[in-house]
Amino acid sequence: MNISNKLCSLLHTTESICVLTGAGISAESGVETFRGSNGLWSKLKPEELANFDAFMRNPDLVWEWYNYQKKIIHDVKPNPAHYALAHLQDLVKDFTLITQNIDNLHIRAGSKNVLELHGNIERSYCISCGKSVTHVEVTLENKVPHCSSCHGIIRPDIVWFGEMLPEGVFEMATDAATRCELFLSIGTSAVVYPAANLPLIARKQGAYVVEINMERTEISNSVDETLLGKAGEILPQLVKMKEEIKG
Ligand code: BV8
C-alpha cells in the first residue's frame, strides 16, 4: 500500500488522532451498507423507516426493520478494521473514535469511549417516560414493546432523520476534530450531516485528513489524501506502521 511521505511521517510523530467511521467499516463483517449498489436504502426508503413520524405511523414495521438489522448484527463479528482501531487507541495519547454506526461492533472489538453519533441498536427507551431499556421483548404477536413502568411505547435508541444527535456527543466529536493532528474518515459516503462536517472541521484547523474508502465520496476533493481500498486491509497496515515506530 503506498501512502504519502506526509502520512508516513505523521504516523511516526502524532499523538493526536480523530477517527470517523461509517457503515463501510462494518461491510467486511457482513453488515450491509446503506448507499452502496445493493445497500439497504436501495431496497427500503429511509424516509419510510428511519424517522419518528414513520415510527408513530407504523411502529410494527419499524420494529420489524430493526429486529431484522439486530439479527444480522448478532450473527456477525468485528473485522480486522474494528480491531485495528481498538489497538490504535492504545498507541496514541489523544485518540477519539466517532461512529455513525449503530451496530455496536467497535465496542465489541474493544474500543473505549466511542462517540456514537446515531445511537446504538442494542439500546432502546420509552417515548413517554424516557426509561432506558437494553433488552426488549418483542414477541411475534406483540411486535411493539411497551414500557414496564408506564406502558408507553418503546423505541430503538437510534437517531432518525430530522432528530437531534444525543446531547453533548456531537460537541465532544467537534472538539476532537478541532484539536487533532490526523483525522481518518473511514467507510462513509459523507452525505449525512452533521457527521459529514467533522472531516471538514478538522481540515479547517490544519489537521491532515485521510479518507479510507472503497470509492471516492462527497468529501474526496476536500481531504488531503484518499486511500482507496478495504478498511479491513488498509487499517491493519497503518496501525502496524505506528506500532513499529512505537517499538
Ligand atoms: C439533524 C439511523 C439537526 C437510522 C441515520 C439537506 C442537506 C443536508 C442535510 C440535510 C438535508 N435535509 C436534512 C438534512 C439533515 C439530515 C441529513 O443529513 N440528511 C441527508 C441524508 C441529506 N440529517 C439529520 O436529520 C440528522 N439530524 O440534522 O438534526 C436538526 C434536527 C431538527 C431540525 C433541524 C436540525 C440525523 C442524521 C441521523 C440519521 N440516522 N441512521 C438507521 O441507521 O437505521 S443515518 C445513516 O446514514 C446511518 O446512521 C449511517 O451511519 C449514515 C451514514 O451512512 P454511511 O455510514 O456513510 O454509509 P453509506 O452506506 O452511505 O456509505 C458507506 C461507504 O463505505 C461507501 O462510500 C462505501 O463505498 C464504503 N465502503 C463499503 N465497503 C467498504 C467501504 N469502505 C471501506 N472498506 C470497505 N470494506
Ligand code: ZN
Ligand atoms: Zn415509560
